Amino acid sequence: MTETSSPRIVIVGAGPAGIRAAAALVEAGLHPVVIDEGQRAGGQIYRRPPAGFTRTPEQLYGSEAAKARALHALFDRLAEEGRLTHWAASSVIAAHEGRLHVLGEGGVEVIVYDRLILATGASDRVAPVPGWQSAGVYSLGAAQIALKAQGVALGRRIVLIGSGPLLTLVGAQLVKAGADVAAVLDTSPRAQQMRGLWLLAARPLVTLRGLALRATLGGRYHAGVTLERIEVDGRGVTAMSWRDAGGRRRLTPCDMVGMGWHLRAETHLADLAGCAFTYDEQWRQWLPKTDEMGRAGNGVYLAGDGVRLLGADGAEIAGRLAAAACLADLGVSAYSAGTDLRKLARLERFARGLATAFPWPEAMVRSLPDDAIVCRCENVTAGAVRESAGFGGEANRVKSLSRAGMGRCQGRYCQLAAVELVAAQADCTPGAVGRFRGQAPVRPAPIGAFLREG
Template sequence: MSEASSSRIVIVGAGPAGIRAAATLVEAGLHPVVIDEGHRAGGQIYRRPPDGFVRTLKQLYGSEAAKARALHALFDRLAEEGRLTHCADSSVIAVHEGRLHVLGEGDVKVIGYDRLILTTGASDRVAPVPGWQIAGVDSLGAAQIALKAQGVALGRRIVLIGSGPLLTLVGAQILKAGADVAAVLDTSPWRQQMSGLWGLATRPVVALRGLVLRARLGGRYRAGVTLERIEADASGVTAMRWRDAGGRERLTPCDMIGMGWHLRAETHLADLVGCVFDYDEKWRQWLPKTDAMGRAGNGVYLAGDGARLLGADGAEIAGRLAAVACLMDLGHVAPPIQADLRKLARLERFARGLARAFPWPAEMVRTLPDETVICRCENVTAGAVRERADFGGGEANRVKSLSRAGMGRCQGRYCQLAAVELVAAKAGCAPKDVGRFRGQAPVRPAPVGAFLRED
């Protein structure tokens, strides 16, 4: 028996990257195990609604409906034919010595691997705004999930804030579904957005599609805004207070606010398996270091937004390349890859254009009032982070231990980037010099009872 056929290959994540990686391995005659938190494959971008849902694929996925249908059908066929093992509704919460600890229905099981392909995707990158801890404030991704999975809007009168393509997309989707979108407030000024055209021009059709969606928003879309604070009463959100590009103060009544500044890579598992990280100045976040095909060393491969933020099309290509890299390392005959590498390079240029056009609002975060909550899980304020930074020596994990920022349920997924900006500002250095919060198990909340097994 060859090494390739005897090796146990596990893929974590069944979005576009995970599906393509699995299909590539199956085509080579291997039988991968695919672990995914969703009930059915598709990931966040192609999330599937419950059975009996009345909205069509075109309504759910827009111009991406055909791609979603093809990926769903491909994975379902491979699973039904028994050519892969699908562990649905399962979360990998820890990794140790070639074994994954997987939380399923009520208990934790251990799955060993020889090769591991991580396609963990990304989540919303959010920046604190005074009042964002109030009920009625959600991420753009949460608003999109509610719309896709349940066909509901999370409010009666909605304001969306942030920057990036997802801001425009979610606004157009909610508006098309019939909800009342009062305003879409983008912190990136028009001049900044124009500076990214060199990269966006590498995918003119996609860029034009974004402009069409923005046109549908009409006067609701405002660029170059300054976000002041979220107003609320005992029942939750009541209004968004902001300043337009000319500095005029505005107050927009609403009962729900969705927020997001593009995406942040989901890297906790990559951290636990020992991947090396580099600070990406354009995206202003720490990303795992891999080669062009996704190799991260020690039999680990990364693909999709969990490694490089290239969107769904890039995730498919990266998933295929990671699987090919795995096959090559196992001595298997690999298919040609040059065309995929060229496509990935073009998508990289487009993504860099996006990062330049819709940047992380570093200055807004660094100048937040002391009373602003930074870590919603632990109710840690900006003032507390700044105070602990004086004792933490400008090092992220020391400030984390002293302030408890990043020690709650989300383990820093939503507060780490902001906390690091504050520490860097206090220490007078760049965020890359502050470092990042170390990942630790369990990477997801897990019930204690799940670990109480007789064996």
């Protein structure tokens, strides 16, 4: 493993936040390094398909096609002009004392930074449902990636479960692409959704677009459902067992289940970079602490869904703000941030409306049967987590005793549910239980990537 010289500013993530941060730094005369896991910039929301893909941006991104085109063109132009360095298909797997360990095709390299902008985005927030460890169960994001990047649906007959705007969006995208979507099952009752409406009015056009997408689902969409279990056989998923809002038991045959309850901020690198965290009761997850510009201290800045779950528009604004904060700390004059801060406040109100209307299914998680799998990587059951909680209701003690969160995903899919179970056992809030400590590598890395001849 060799240590390479690098520019002073490194951006991790080439989604909307990372692209806008890079553009602001370039405009100020600096040359940032942008590291991203994708082969081409765009992030998850504006993920680009391979060259020669026949579906148009309008088909892929819908009403956001113009924004996607603009961001893609901006980043590509800056890269082609040599005004930034793009490390594509590369994952930052560790951060320590001003160094990033980056896994790419050639192995692991170490990049030294003076200033670090983390625009790591978010991933699906999933909740365990009995049977979810079986073949044929995917996150909503995985279903969306397969559709955008490969033009395929991940099942012949599909059921989507969860809550939040992504549930409706992925359902509508699959229906539009011709997939057989049998049901879209939302755990949030309609009355609960109405409680968030006054905050959702902060972005009326976006709210109306969401309602229009839901209308395209027709009778497939069901609100206020109770999810009982995913039925499986030796080959994988066979049906979804659920109860409708009236309590009637339903069984929907399918061979694929997509699941997700809004988003979970991707915070592992922020943790390793030394950022402080606070538990957000409304979002039911730990989020990094920053000032309004994205400063997290020690030369680290955060932007996008990795710190505030505000969507693509909010990510663009946060990227500009993080770059402006970085420039100001370097003594370089930047733009006046007042307008962007006001826009961000409006987006924050809208996001709080989403959190109110489509809440994390706390009661469902806490009532999981003991034999239900919570951690799919390590095959840890709800009963094992509850038993471990009896030896001290602290997240990392439970992690060490039960092995929940020690697997390939590093707790990304099980931590929130495990902490809910511990909190229920200890009769306290998840915030009091704490969070799993971040560990390197934050992504699986082959041993061979660390080995070099000589």
